[in-house]
Amino acid sequence: METTDWAAVQRIVPELMGVLQNRLRILQRVNALAPIGRRALAQAMGQSERTLRSELDALKQQGLLLTSTSGVTLSTEGLTLLRQLEPVAAALAGRSDLAWRLSQALAVANVIVVEGDSDVEPWVTERIGSSAGELLIDAIRDGDVIAVTGGTTVAALAKSAPVRSGLRDIQVVPARGTVGETVAYQANTIAAELAEKLGGRSVMLHIPDSLSQKALEQLLEDPYIQQRLPVIRSATVVVHGIGDALAMARRRHASDAELALLTERAAKAEAFGHYFNAYGEVVYAMQTIGLRLTDVDRSRLVVAVAGGASKAQAIAAVAQAYRIDVLVTDEGAARRLLQMKSELDM
CATH class of the missing domain: 1.10.10.10 (Winged helix-like DNA-binding domain superfamily/Winged helix DNA-binding domain)
Incomplete structure (x- = not known):
């Protein structure tokens, strides 16, 4: 109807x-x-x-x-x-119209908005993950290499994604190395769980996310890395979260000098080891091994998941930085994003 x-x-x-x-x-x-x-x-x-x-x-x-x-x-x-009945619920609550307006504002082809604000109600993160998981499962093809980042929302996606059988030659890989200390939210853990749901295999990347120049050069010569890196960078599907720039820098134990630099350059968002300003311009890049922005651009499908009004600036920034095919977010972020757009147009 x-x-x-x-x-x-x-x-x-x-x-x-x-x-x-x-x-x-x-x-x-x-x-x-x-x-x-x-x-x-x-x-x-x-x-x-x-x-x-x-x-x-x-x-x-x-x-x-x-x-x-x-x-x-x-x-x-x-x-x-x-x-x-999810489409019915979205239409009745006005979320379908909200998603359409946000799609136009961000130039993202497909936007899904779930009920609530994950800043206020933590269960909303599970709803974002569930909606994104169902969409992802339907979009996967035989032979896909699916790269996933870490984080609570991507972890919720892997946890709630339906089991799908009949797929062939599926690989799920971490987009980058390890961030944070909570194992359940790390990309390796998420990749393993999602691979099990898809009847595929996972590839592990047991290295820190942030590296010194010397460590980076040494690891790039390591056979373990040389075997895995080409697989990760051949990702056909990318699923990632979006982080607030300063919050992500602190999670990586950035120095006071790095935090000051990010503040000076007005960094708003972090994704794939890059920090972006409000215009989607890279203002700082980490030394990291994994998926690059050029690899993301070559992939067939890019899915971003993030919610909460506090993430609005970060979402707006990355939407200008690179192609996003699907954004799954919540009402809190969506309404704040549209408010920001309205204020800019005034």
Whole structure:
């Protein structure tokens, strides 16, 4: 049913649309947070337990929810139905229009906007990952080399991506070396998990992300690196997060001098070891081994995932720096980005 058709239905039975939207939100929250108890779900929904109980009972009677001692989860039928109704939910909530306007503003062909703001509600990161994972699984072809960066949102993608069988000769590789100390969010870990979902194989890159010139030269002569680097740089699909410039520099334990340089040059975003200003210009590049911007440009599909109003400047910067085919973000970032665009046009 088209958006205009839903608008006509809403005029006739507005109460029906309210029930539909509420139940869709419940299914979305359960999908993101499961297993979750009723009290915690009521708090996440901003509803009383009494109100929520009747809705959960109705959804359970329809076979869409399962309950256990650990909490509520979606049934297989519930998950299938939710995926079918995601476009409806987006249209009813105005996110389809939001995504279209953001696509025009950023010149990104395909934009998906999920509910919420991950700066405020951490579960929204899981929704971004889930939406991006479903899109990615459908887009993969036999023989693809998929490069992934680290980070919480890309990790959420790998965790929630559906299993897909029947693909041949799939490789999943880390785009770069290790950043941070949380193993679950490192590119090697994410590559291994996603490869398992796809029935493919993963390639590991056990090196630090930031290197001195001497270490870089030595590693480039290492047979271990020489074997893996050409595979990584032949990526046909790239999935990456987008980082705030100074936040990423601090995660890499940048020196005070480097932080001062990034501030002086007005760095707004980091991706693939490059720091960009608001115009998408490279203002600083790290010594790193892995995927280069030229490799990204040669790939068939580039998927970016990032959410939260605080990431708006970073998203805007990288959208001007290189080609992004798909951006999956949230309402918080989308609305802030459009506000920034409106302020610039004034």
